[in-house]
Amino acid sequence: MTASLDQITDTVRTIVADVLSVPADELSTDTDLRDVEGADSIKVLRLIARIEREYDIELEDEDVFGVSTIADVADVVRKAL
Amino acid sequence: MTTLEHPTNQHYDLDPRVFGLFLDESRKYSSGWYLTPDDSLETAQRQKMSMVADLIHATSRSRVLDIGSGWGALVLHLAGVRGCDVTGISPAPRQRDFVEKRARQRGLSSRVRIVTSPFEEAADLPRGLDAVTALGSVVHMPDLPAVFAKARGLLRRDGRMYVSESCFRNQAIRARFDRVDGTDFVREAIFGNGELRPLSELVAAAEDTGFSVETTVDLTRHYHRTIEQWIENVQANAAALNRIQPGIAAQLEHYLDVSNAGWGYTTKHYALVLRNAR
Numbered sequence: 001m002t003a004s005l006d007q008i009t010d011t012v013r014t015i016v017a018d019v020l021s022v023p024a025d026e027l028s029t030d031t032d033l034r035d036v037e038g039a040d041s042i043k044v045l046r047l048i049a050r051i052e053r054e055y056d057i058e059l060e061d062e063d064v065f066g067v068s069t070i071a072d073v074a075d076v077v078r079k080a081l
Numbered sequence: 082m083t084t085l086e087h088p089t090n091q092h093y094d095l096d097p098r099v100f101g102l103f104l105d106e107s108r109k110y111s112s113g114w115y116l117t118p119d120d121s122l123e124t125a126q127r128q129k130m131s132m133v134a135d136l137i138h139a140t141s142r143s144r145v146l147d148i149g150s151g152w153g154a155l156v157l158h159l160a161g162v163r164g165c166d167v168t169g170i171s172p173a174p175r176q177r178d179f180v181e182k183r184a185r186q187r188g189l190s191s192r193v194r195i196v197t198s199p200f201e202e203a204a205d206l207p208r209g210l211d212a213v214t215a216l217g218s219v220v221h222m223p224d225l226p227a228v229f230a231k232a233r234g235l236l237r238r239d240g241r242m243y244v245s246e247s248c249f250r251n252q253a254i255r256a257r258f259d260r261v262d263g264t265d266f267v268r269e270a271i272f273g274n275g276e277l278r279p280l281s282e283l284v285a286a287a288e289d290t291g292f293s294v295e296t297t298v299d300l301t302r303h304y305h306r307t308i309e310q311w312i313e314n315v316q317a318n319a320a321a322l323n324r325i326q327p328g329i330a331a332q333l334e335h336y337l338d339v340s341n342a343g344w345g346y347t348t349k350h351y352a353l354v355l356r357n358a359r
Binding site: 064 | 253257339342343346347
């Protein structure tokens with residue numbers, strides 16, 4: 001069964017909350033990940049790695065380094081599935 | 082490797098006891114080689130040294146130079162297990178004392194010599210060597226063509242050079258990341274004046290020096306697992322580490338964590354075997 005965009009968004013939000021140590025309900029889908037308190041480029045890379053493992057995908061470099069919001073991440077994951 | 086004479090790298094200047102608390106017993110400070118992910122750090126490091134010895138065709142008649150010999154893991158392995166005659170070179174005097182003591186304890190003093198100097202400046206190195214090894218040390222040397230030319234000049238015809246290094250994953254990644262904060266942290270704090278290059282630049286320098294490229298090995302996943310196990314050791318020995326230097330355990334863990342986050346995305350770790358032959 002293919003995951004819906006909403007399901008992917010929820011999963012991505014959960015992983016982002018875990019990696020960046022913030023409550024999931026404080027994360028809106030259009031929050032810039034690099035602007036979250038305590039986030040840095042290493043943490044963003046680490047959460048991309050978690051998401052790739054979760055879905056068993058490898059994102060293109062442009063996506064890995066280009067995404068900025070949870071909605072962006074969910075979108076590139078959906079395209080990669 | 083930094084040194085008392087060349088205080089360029091704060092990481093290597095840490096109290097030597099710190100390294101004894103997160104590296105394996107051999108104090109090898111480079112990637113292991115894992116046959117299974119469950120291999121212990123000690124096993125992986127022994128397997129790696131055995132692999133390097135095989136790749137340079139080490140025998141009891143071999144004369145080898147190890148550039149950036151650190152705490153002597155590979156020097157002592159090649160001398161003790163393969164019976165090679167080995168010279169190690171490192172700029173750090175306290176590393177020499179450590180290796181020479183271990184060599185004496187193992188009855189290897191006649192086959193082990195440590196030179197304290199930056200490789201680029203060392204004048205009295207043995208020549209006609211069967212092999213030169215450089216595990217994660219050329220990253221500290223800005224003039225790579227000069228390093229390869231000097232190493233090749235020390236080798237006999239048909240001798241081999243094993244060089245392993247952390248690399249940018251490609252030129253585009255290098256152009257993108259060479260000047261961002263995370264890279265500066267890795268370069269300055271971890272590699273100390275390190276010059277991360279893409280593999281293509283290592284290969285080009287090797288070709289231009291006159292080497293043939295015999296083998297390329299991708300060690301990236303092995304290094305990731307190695308650093309995971311170092312982090313486990315830092316966590317297990319946090320109290321002892323913090324007694325040596327308060328707060329060092331968290332610093333080390335952060336620093337190893339940052340190194341591990343980039344593997345495959347921004348960085349790779351490759352080994353090359355170069356042959357002094359057409």
